[in-house]
Amino acid sequence: xxxxxxxxxxxxxxxxxxxxxxDVAIEEPAASSPxxxxxRESARAAAMGPAGTAPPAAGHTDVEPPSRWHTMGQQIVxxxxxxxxxxxxxxxxxxxxxxxxxxxxxxxxxxYFFSRPSDMLLAVWDSVSGAYAALFQGSIYNFRRDDFLDGxxxxxxxxxxxxxxxxxGLGVGLAFRVGMFxxxxxxxxxxxxxxxxxxxxxxxxxxxxxxxxxxxxxxVGGALWAGIAGLLKARTGAHEVIVTxxxxxxxxxxxxxMLRTPGLLQAPGSSNPKTPAMMETAIFPKILGFLGPQxxxxxxxxxxxxxxxxxxxxxxxxxxxxxFRAVGENPNAARAAGINVPSVYVYAMLISGALxxxxxxxxxxxxxxxxxxxxxxxxxxxxxxxxxxxxxSRPWGIFIAGILFGAFKAxxxxxxxxxxxxxxIVLVVQSLIVLFIAAPPLVRTIFxxxxxxxxxxxxxLVSKEVEAx
Amino acid sequence: MKLELRGITKRFxxxxxxxxxxxxxxxxxxxxxxxxxxxxxxxLMNVLYGLYQADSGEVLLDGEVQHFAGPGxxxxxxxxxxxxxxxxxxxxxxxxxxxxxxxxxxxxxVLDLPTARAKVREISQRFGFHVDPDALVDDLPVGVQQRVxxxxxxxxxxxxxxFDEPTAVLTPQETDELMGIMRQLKQSGTSxxxxxxxxxxxxEVADRxxxxxxxxxxxxxxxxxxxxxxxxxxxxxxxxxxxxxEEPKLGDPALVVEGLTVIDPxxxxxxxxxxxTVRRGEILAVAGVQGNGQTELTEALVGLQPRVRxxxxxxxxxxxxxxxxxxxxxxxxxxxEDRTEDGLIGEFTIAENLMLDRSEGAPFIRAGSxxxxxxxxxxxxxxAEFDVRTQGIDEKVRQLSGGNxxxxxxxxxxxxxxxxxxxxxxxRGVDVGSIEFIHKRIxxxxxxxxxxxxxxxxxxxxxxxxDRIMVMYRGRIVGIVPGNTPRDVLGLMMAGEVPAxxxxx
Numbered sequence: 001x002x003x004x005x006x007x008x009x010x011x012x013x014x015x016x017x018x019x020x021x022x023d024v025a026i027e028e029p030a031a032s033s034p035x036x037x038x039x040r041e042s043a044r045a046a047a048m049g050p051a052g053t054a055p056p057a058a059g060h061t062d063v064e065p066p067s068r069w070h071t072m073g074q075q076i077v078x079x080x081x082x083x084x085x086x087x088x089x090x091x092x093x094x095x096x097x098x099x100x101x102x103x104x105x106x107x108x109x110x111x112y113f114f115s116r117p118s119d120m121l122l123a124v125w126d127s128v129s130g131a132y133a134a135l136f137q138g139s140i141y142n143f144r145r146d147d148f149l150d151g152x153x154x155x156x157x158x159x160x161x162x163x164x165x166x167x168x169g170l171g172v173g174l175a176f177r178v179g180m181f182x183x184x185x186x187x188x189x190x191x192x193x194x195x196x197x198x199x200x201x202x203x204x205x206x207x208x209x210x211x212x213x214x215x216x217x218x219x220v221g222g223a224l225w226a227g228i229a230g231l232l233k234a235r236t237g238a239h240e241v242i243v244t245x246x247x248x249x250x251x252x253x254x255x256x257x258m259l260r261t262p263g264l265l266q267a268p269g270s271s272n273p274k275t276p277a278m279m280e281t282a283i284f285p286k287i288l289g290f291l292g293p294q295x296x297x298x299x300x301x302x303x304x305x306x307x308x309x310x311x312x313x314x315x316x317x318x319x320x321x322x323x324f325r326a327v328g329e330n331p332n333a334a335r336a337a338g339i340n341v342p343s344v345y346v347y348a349m350l351i352s353g354a355l356x357x358x359x360x361x362x363x364x365x366x367x368x369x370x371x372x373x374x375x376x377x378x379x380x381x382x383x384x385x386x387x388x389x390x391x392x393s394r395p396w397g398i399f400i401a402g403i404l405f406g407a408f409k410a411x412x413x414x415x416x417x418x419x420x421x422x423x424x425i426v427l428v429v430q431s432l433i434v435l436f437i438a439a440p441p442l443v444r445t446i447f448x449x450x451x452x453x454x455x456x457x458x459x460x461l462v463s464k465e466v467e468a469x
Numbered sequence: 470m471k472l473e474l475r476g477i478t479k480r481f482x483x484x485x486x487x488x489x490x491x492x493x494x495x496x497x498x499x500x501x502x503x504x505x506x507x508x509x510x511x512x513l514m515n516v517l518y519g520l521y522q523a524d525s526g527e528v529l530l531d532g533e534v535q536h537f538a539g540p541g542x543x544x545x546x547x548x549x550x551x552x553x554x555x556x557x558x559x560x561x562x563x564x565x566x567x568x569x570x571x572x573x574x575x576x577x578x579v580l581d582l583p584t585a586r587a588k589v590r591e592i593s594q595r596f597g598f599h600v601d602p603d604a605l606v607d608d609l610p611v612g613v614q615q616r617v618x619x620x621x622x623x624x625x626x627x628x629x630x631x632f633d634e635p636t637a638v639l640t641p642q643e644t645d646e647l648m649g650i651m652r653q654l655k656q657s658g659t660s661x662x663x664x665x666x667x668x669x670x671x672x673e674v675a676d677r678x679x680x681x682x683x684x685x686x687x688x689x690x691x692x693x694x695x696x697x698x699x700x701x702x703x704x705x706x707x708x709x710x711x712x713x714x715e716e717p718k719l720g721d722p723a724l725v726v727e728g729l730t731v732i733d734p735x736x737x738x739x740x741x742x743x744x745x746t747v748r749r750g751e752i753l754a755v756a757g758v759q760g761n762g763q764t765e766l767t768e769a770l771v772g773l774q775p776r777v778r779x780x781x782x783x784x785x786x787x788x789x790x791x792x793x794x795x796x797x798x799x800x801x802x803x804x805x806e807d808r809t810e811d812g813l814i815g816e817f818t819i820a821e822n823l824m825l826d827r828s829e830g831a832p833f834i835r836a837g838s839x840x841x842x843x844x845x846x847x848x849x850x851x852x853a854e855f856d857v858r859t860q861g862i863d864e865k866v867r868q869l870s871g872g873n874x875x876x877x878x879x880x881x882x883x884x885x886x887x888x889x890x891x892x893x894x895x896x897r898g899v900d901v902g903s904i905e906f907i908h909k910r911i912x913x914x915x916x917x918x919x920x921x922x923x924x925x926x927x928x929x930x931x932x933x934x935x936d937r938i939m940v941m942y943r944g945r946i947v948g949i950v951p952g953n954t955p956r957d958v959l960g961l962m963m964a965g966e967v968p969a970x971x972x973x974x
Contacts, residue, residue, distance in 0.1 A: 317841075319834040326825060329814045336773060336803065336811040337826035338794035 081397065084390055086443050087436035088404070095429035096128045099421055103127035131421045138414025139407035149291060154410060156288055156297040160367065162406025163300040164189075164359035168384025169402050170304075170311045171226075171355030173393040175240075177315060178348035179328040184229060184244025185356045185381025187251030188222040192357030193376045194255050194265060195221035197275055197364040200282035201371070210281040215303075215361050222357020223350045225251065230349025234342030240349070248381070256374045267371060275371040284366040300362030304402075307358060312395040314351070324348055356384065386434050405430065470531055470547055470628035471496050472517075472660055477526035479512055486512040488684040489526065494629065499651055499661045501675035503668075505703055505900040509684040510664045514631050517662075518550050519543040530629070549622025553634040555614050557621075559607035564589050566606055567621050592620045596653050611759075612643035619650065630654060631662045636670055640758040641928060641960045648674045666703070666901070668696045669929075704902050712933045714912045720749025723920040724770075724889055728779035729789070731765045731944075739765040741944035742779070747889075747920040752911070754935030754952070755924040758963050762944035763924040764806055767893045770922065771803045772796045783889055797826055800888030804878050804895050806924070808871075812878045815867030819859060820848035822866050823881050847884075855880040856906060872903030879910055890914050893924040908934060928956055 100106050106127055109120035137143065139158045145151040168185050175182035182188075196218030205213060229247060232238040258264040259273035267276040287302060288295035314321040326334040327344045335341050359380050364372050387405055391398030412426035436443050443449070472494040479487040486509045494500040504510045515521045517528060519537030528535045530546055537543045540550075557566050568585040575581050589602035598616045606614060615635060622630055632651070636644045651661055651674055665671060671678055671692065678690040680702040688702050701707050724747040731740035740762040747753045755763050768774045770781060772793040781789040788796050797803070805811035813822050824833045824844055833844050848862040855876045859869060866874055875895065882890065892911060896904040911934060915921050925931050931938055935952040940962040947962045958968055 317838055319828055319837050319839060322821070322824075322828050322839060326814055326817070326828070329816045330810070332811045333814050333825065335793065336771070336805055337828070338792075338797040339828060340792070340794065 081392060082449070083440050083443050084392060084397070084401070084437060086447055086449075087390075087433050090436050090443060090446065091429050091432035092132070094432050095425060096132070098425055098428055099128050099131045100124040102422060102425065127419070127421075130419045131415050131425075134415045134418040134421070135407075135411035135426075137411075137418075139411030153294060154414075156295050157410040158403060158406045159301050160297045160406070161409040162403045163298075163304050163362050163366065164378075164380045165383055165387050165405050166304045166399055166402030167300075167307055167359040167362060168356050168380050169387030169391055169398040170307055170395060171222075171352040171357075171359070172384045173388035173391060173395070173398050174311055174315070174324070174355065175348055175352040176388055176393040177328045178324045178344065179331065180230075180233070180345065180348060180352075181241045182226060182229070182244055182349065182352050182356070183241055183385065184226060184247050184353075185359075185384045186377045186379075187244070187248040187381070188225045188353045188356040189360035189363070189377040189381050190251045190255050190374070191225040192218040192222035192353075192360030193364045193372060194258070196357075196361040197278065197372055198265060200278040200365060201276045204279070205281060207281040210279065211284065211365065214282045214365060218361035218364075219354040219357040222360060223354040226349045226353025226356065227346060230346040233349075234345045240345075252374060259374055272373075274373050277371045278365060278369045282365060283369050284362065296367075298362070298366035300358075300366040303358060303362065305399075307355060308395050308399045311355070315395065320347065356381065359384065383430075386430065389434055389437050470660055472548075472629045472662070473529040473532075474513070474517065475527050475529065477513060477516055477528075478524045479509075479516055479521055480524050485684050487516065487523070490681070490684075490686055492679055492686070494660045494662055496628075496660050497655050497658045498676045499655050499663055499674055501663045501665065501671040501678045502681060503665065503671055503678055503690075503699065503703060504681035505666055505902075508681045508703075510681055511633060512684075513681070514550070514633060514662065514664060517543065517631065518548060544625050544627070547626060547628040548631065549625060549627025549629070550631045551615065551618045551622060551633065551635055553637055555618055557606045557614060557617060560605065562603050562605055563600055563609075563617050563620075564602040566617060567602075567624050569621075571625065588624050589620055592623050595657075596650060598650075610643075612639055612646060615639070615643075615647065616650070619654075627659070629660045629662070631664070633664045634666075635663075636665065636667060640963060641956070642964060644670065668699050671699065672696075700901055704900075706902075712908045712912060714934075715916065717752070717915065717936045718750045718918075720751075720918060722746045723749050723784055724922070725782045726770075726780070727782075729766070729769060729781060730778040731762070731769045731774045732776040732778075733765070739944050740769060743941075743944075743946055744779075745939055745946065745949060747922060749920050750915055750918045751936045752915050752921040752923055752934050752952075753937050753939055753949075754931040755922065755939050755941060756928065756931045756935075756959055756963060757926065757941035759926045761941045763926075763941055764893065765944075766941070767803070767806070767891050767922070767924055770796075770889075770891050771801055797885075800886055802882035802885060802887045802890045804875075804882055804890075804892040806893035806897070808874055808878050813866050813874055816865060818863045819852065819857065819866055819869075819877055820844050820862045822877055823848050823851055823884075825881065827885075851880040851884060855910075870900065871898040872900045872907075875899050875907060876903060879907060883910060883914060887914065887919045890919050890921045891924075892921065894926065895923065896925075896927075896930060928959055931959070932956065 100123075103123065105123040106120060109116075109123045113120045138154050140155050142151050142154050145153075168189065171188070172182050172185060196214045199214040199217045200210070203210065203213070225247060226244070229238075229240045229243040232243050233240045255265070256273065259266055259275065262268065265275050266272075267274055284299035286296060286298050288297050315325065323334070323339050323344050324347075326337070326339055327341050327348075331341050334344075360377070363376050363378070363380070368376060383405060387401045388398055390404070391401035408426050408430055412423050415421045415426060416423045472492075474490060474492040477487050477490045477492075478485070488509075490509075490513055492500070492502070492513070502510050502513070512521065516523045517537075519539045519542050528537065530548075535542075535546055537546070543550075558569065561569070564582055564585040567589055568580070568582070573581045573584060586602040589600060592598070593600045593602075593616075598620065600609075600613060600616055600620065606617060609617070619630070635647060639647060648670070651663065655661060655676075663671070663675060672694070673692075675692050678692060678694070678699070679686055680688050680690060680699065682703060682705055687705070690699060690702065697707075726746070727744045729740055729743045730738055733739045743762075743766065745753065755766065757763050765774055769777050770788075772788065772791055772795070777789055779789065780787060783799060783801065786799055788799065788801075791799070809815060814825065817825070821844075824839075824847075827833055832847070833840055845862060851857075852859060852862055857869070857873050857876045857880070859873060866877060869877070879895070890911070895907050895911065899907065908930075911921060911923065915936075923930075923934050925934075932952070932954075937949055937952055938954055938959065939949045940947040940959065942963065942965040947965060948968055950958070950962070950968065962968055
């Protein structure tokens with residue numbers, strides 16, 4: 001770009017100096033060179049021309065800098081897995097402190113801490129270890145039961161709770177990878193649940209086919225509901241966060257109204273805002289039913305495993321996923337490479353909505369089959385965001401994160417029942433996990449990890465030189 | 470003030486950015502720090518400015534050891550920095566920007582603007598800057614904005630001024646003005662550290678030259694050294710300074726642009742009624758100061774500008790209304806001006822970036838699925854062919870140097886069957902060694918019969934590559950002149966002056 005390519009002969013000093021003078025003579029500081037200045041002015045006037053356009057600002061290019069929102073989002077969404085694990089550890093530690101604080105015996109013993117500190121420390125240990133033991137027994141394996149089948153039942157409950165969380169997390173995570181925040185999980189789940197539920201209680205179809213039709217109906221419902229946001233973003237640039245949040249309200253009140261209106265979703269002969277029970281022909285079979293009636297894990301979990309594999313394939317192996325990721329990482333470069341960015345937004349939202357729809361379907365056909373209310377989403381739409389963040393938007397990461405959160409849900413109840421730990425503490429731990437994930441530097445500082453990307457890439461404040469390295 | 474750096478060492482993990490660097494700048498001396506991108510110049514200056522702490526070594530001012538915990542300390546000690554990317558707030562006036570960071574207030578917390586204005590006037594007068602303290606920075610040309618940066622530094626009584634690649638954003642004329650300012654500052658006793666990788670400027674203004682390569686001082690040179698000497702010191706081997714190109718073998722007109730007008734989102738005509746023709750086997754270089762419509766012109770050629778009037782036809786096919794996909798499929802290769810923004814996806818691997826504009830259909834996609842094997846083979850072949858220095862095809866592009874990133878872009882674009890190559894700023898931020906290579910490949914493309922449009926704000930690049938030169942000013946064509954047009958004529962044309970003769974070539 002500079003002299004290395006100088007086409008003229010390499011010059012000696014004298015020639016160079018002469019050349020310098022010539023250059024300077026072209027234009028001294030503008031004011032002192034009237035001819036050049038006037039020439040420039042007239043050219044400027046000519047350029048303004050009859051069209052009367054303002055001059056393009058010097059140094060201005062039409063390139064949009066990546067918005068801070070976008071960059072920040074990418075950072076939160078795609079950090080490394082170690083941060084996720086450490087965030088969980090950190091949250092459990094802080095959770096332990098809170099459990100200790102809320103424990104009555106700890107409070108009592110703290111009154112005479114200085115005369116007999118061992119009492120309080122013992123109380124702390126009892127409350128914390130008891131609580132986490134209860135969490136384990138309620139979510140993975142209960143040692144208090146005699147035979148293995150009864151002991152392992154909590155794990156199947158964990159997986160059952162995890163099913164919609166994983167499906168929803170995949171939906172939110174996929175949208176993240178395309179650079180979109182799908183906050184509309186609640187609305188998509190509600191719409192999907194309603195469509196699936198309506199088919200499941202309102203139609204008479206043979207076993208199996210009924211279930212499949214209801215499933216597909218739900219997925220399409222969720223996909224279309226999310227697709228509205230995708231289409232609006234693609235066509236008008238409306239921000240998907242605002243659109244999806246508002247569509248949550250639209251869906252919620254629409255469904256609430258339909259649940260109160262006879263002839264729509266309301267159960268006949270009832271005045272409650274609740275649907276009739278699902279027909280047997282449409283309900284997801286219990287996949288562990290052969291082990292005993294207490295095993296509630298249903299087909300939804302298998303579907304979620306399949307969904308995880310499909311999403312993994314889309315993102316890492318398919319041409320569509322390549323375009324998804326390209327748009328998510330750098331929409332400008334994607335556009336310059338001939339990728340139709342608006343259509344990618346629409347496709348991504350359709351698939352994202354279908355995955356959240358799967359969460360809704362598994363709720364009505366698997367978990368709550370006796371008829372549902374407007375509360376059927378059970379906060380999954382928002383928990384899904386948490387799961388996607390914890391899973392770093394990677395399909396298998398989301399799968400694991402979903403199971404972890406399923407374990408919190410399943411184990412939370414036994415924590416409360418066995419140890420009297422407020423259920424809110426479990427939610428506090430969940431929230432802390434996300435809080436720590438959202439602040440990687442905090443986690444890194446606490447665990448003294450090196451900065452992101454290792455030491456090879458320092459991030460100087462002003463140097464573009466090292467940056468280019 | 471005499472500045473001394475003794476044995477400065479700065480490591481980032483295993484990377485030694487500065488390795489025992491010694492540098493002495495006498496009072497009233499212009500000392501050029503020359504080196505390729507990534508040689509460690511900016512790291513060294515960030516150590517000097519207190520942004521980094523050196524692992525070992527010391528900074529001395531007039532023989533006294535300094536300890537800078539941050540830029541505030543450095544400024545207080547009399548060090549000023551003029552960054553390549555201006556640290557100005559566009560919606561503030563000049564005076565407000567100058568006082569920013571050490572605002573003095575009157576009673577009741579009211580800003581003492583009059584004092585700041587007076588200071589700006591006083592410094593402007595002293596050096597003949599002609600800067601209005603009440604002008605909004607946003608309204609000022611880039612060259613004047615830079616002077617505001619200089620005023621800012623001087624208003625804090627800087628006795629050592631560091632200019633970090635100051636000419637990257639300037640026109641040739643503005644560059645010459647800056648050189649004048651530097652000489653004036655030098656006469657007033659200010660020590661100047663001038664960081665650059667442009668040889669011409671160094672030889673013009675520097676009293677002494679220190680060359681840095683891979684974090685080490687590799688030599689000192691006098692300004693009398695030849696370009697070839699300096700370049701080989703910088704790169705560490707003999708560098709081919711000239712682009713070897715034969716006379717063009719001109720074919721039929723391939724790209725015909727007529728009455729092309731591009732309207733930006735706020736309704737300005739950023740490209741205004743532009744017509745030109747490029748023939749097969751010809752390089753048309755578009756010269757001009759940054760921001761005169763060249764960027765928009767190249768974007769219009771590949772369909773990235775939404776509001777376009779007029780006609781663009783390639784081999785008889787109308788492209789002005791086609792989608793980007795169609796245009797790329799018609800055989801247009803595009804090297805965008807800002808590779809990190811438009812050309813590459815930093816988080817993608819080299820292999821993925823190489824298939825970026827072929828994400829549908831053969832050869833990389835079959836049945837909706839990426840053919841990993843095909844892609845990897847292709848990537849390995851291209852990495853070897855284009856000499857991309859990397860640990861492997863699965864390395865993220867973000868981790869490559871600017872030159873290697875640009876080679877990836879070029880490899881991708883040149884590996885398709887091309888009927889037109891549009892290259893905007895193909896060597897911006899690229900090291901000398903890679904520039905040589907990139908130019909060679911562009912000329913090869915031309916020699917194989919591809920019409921080429923190169924946009925560059927670097928006159929050296931324009932004159933090195935062009936068969937014909939088209940100069941743009943404020944969205945219009947000032948003139949199309951032969952490739953051997955002298956620099957000074959081009960310089961005037963870049964300022965909007967229509968040349969007396971030879972306007973049609």
